Amino acid sequence: MTSTLEHHHPATRLRTVLESAAADDGTLPPLDQELVRAMALPEDLPETLGIAEVADLTGITAHTLRYYERIGLVVVARDAAGRRAYDRAALGRIMFVTWLRLSGMPIASVTRYVELAQAGTHTADERLALLLEHRAAVVSHLRDLQTALAVVDYKITTYGGTCGS
Amino acid sequence: MTSTLEHHHPATRLRTVLESAAADDGTLPPLDQELVRAMALPEDLPETLGIAEVADLTGITAHTLRYYERIGLVVVARDAAGRRAYDRAALGRIMFVTWLRLSGMPIASVTRYVELAQAGTHTADERLALLLEHRAAVVSHLRDLQTALAVVDYKITTYGGTCGS
DNA sequence: CTAGGACTTCGAGTGCACTCGAAGCCAGTC
DNA sequence: GACTGGCTTCGAGTGCACTCGAAGTCCTAG
Structure with missing residues (x-):
């Protein structure tokens, strides 16, 4: 082991x-x-x-x-x-x-x-609902991350510019 | 206010x-x-x-x-x-x-x-490095999230199947 | 037979990022 | 000129997810 x-x-x-x-x-x-x-x-x-x-x-x-x-x-x-x-x-x-x-x-x-x-199997509906809800959260998080990435990329590409923050 | x-x-x-x-x-x-x-x-x-x-x-x-x-x-x-x-x-x-x-x-x-x-402006290089490093982390996280989404989607689409976990 | 190492349980400690409450100040309203 | 509401500081508390250490057990190799 x-x-x-x-x-x-x-x-x-x-x-x-x-x-x-x-x-x-x-x-x-x-x-x-x-x-x-x-x-x-x-x-x-x-x-x-x-x-x-x-x-x-x-x-x-x-x-x-x-x-x-x-x-x-x-x-x-x-x-x-x-x-x-x-x-x-x-x-x-x-x-x-x-x-x-x-x-x-x-x-x-x-x-x-x-x-x-x-x-047991009779909870399948509820489990599915849980997963669907989570799926939505993941998709939303994914969207946010992509936006954040765009913001970071903007900052990266403007380095050397006048932006002071 | x-x-x-x-x-x-x-x-x-x-x-x-x-x-x-x-x-x-x-x-x-x-x-x-x-x-x-x-x-x-x-x-x-x-x-x-x-x-x-x-x-x-x-x-x-x-x-x-x-x-x-x-x-x-x-x-x-x-x-x-x-x-x-x-x-x-x-x-x-x-x-x-x-x-x-x-x-x-x-x-x-x-x-x-x-x-x-x-x-001051003389730290621009280091700041840029920090951002690039972070960018890589975000991209990696994005990838992981997409994989996880695929796993969740698989589980969702197989509900009603035999999978017991 | 003994030493080493990987395993066990249990409880306590850590790190991060808030989150809240208490006590007080200050501008505008009736 | 008291009241209200939003602001201020400070310090302490919360929630989450680990993370670790201590003390003990069990198998294997020498």
Whole structure:
């Protein structure tokens, strides 16, 4: 369970997973639903993973993974010795949760989503509503970031000008 | 100095300013540098503004505006009675700072930028470097957000499917 | 049999960015 | 000339999301 990879930001790490999943045909295609399905999990994983391996794979520290579990954000099985054993499904859940976090969903909302998912299929409507709401927030944030980028670019291109702020 | 506008998120408010600046020809064009120049300040402002008006214009609360000044993030003049009097330049600085904050620049970096700007024109190189670095961070964040959006969209479109997480 | 290292829990600490409340000043109104 | 509302400062409090350390357990290698 020794960690062999250097540390990276979660998004970088998850994107690495994505790219290794997409590298079969040597291309780095634009993101679409097929790619997302492909990126979900690499195929050559052992049955279960230790916390350090999940940390490497996701870019989330082991400390944070334990924290996430503590607050009910993910559920993880244990091996005979009481250590966390992440199977394929658990890893998938963690990656999804990580994307939700990266997209700015507050932990409270992720927790709510996870609780709904655990409650059974009859909560699908509510979960969907949660995701749609979040989607709108992400789109809005994306718009703001693009505007901010334009403002920063304007400032950059006018350097050497008379602008004093 | 009474506040007449309802409260909004800073990005919403600043975008309102942008749109009112762009409304001259009735269009809502894609953001570009000309637009950004135009959005900087509406033309029909009084000489100076009170803190409540700036709060309305930017979506930043008066409390936060004072906080920003306290930590050296902006500099603001006072009127005879000791009240903050924001002139055109101060308002422009605050709007720029707000865009920096909205694009995720930490307060410490904004403060550094502001200090450099106050130090004089000989710091232009360093300021430019700061902005370029930040620009890269924004672009990276934008990419991550787009990926996350794709993941969320995948989840949304597969609702009703077999996916249990 | 012992040492090392990765794991465990629990609780407390950190960093960032606000956010608020209290107490007081000051301009205009009835 | 008291009242009201908006401003002022200062310091303390809040919320979020980690982040860390201590003390102990368990497997593996030498």
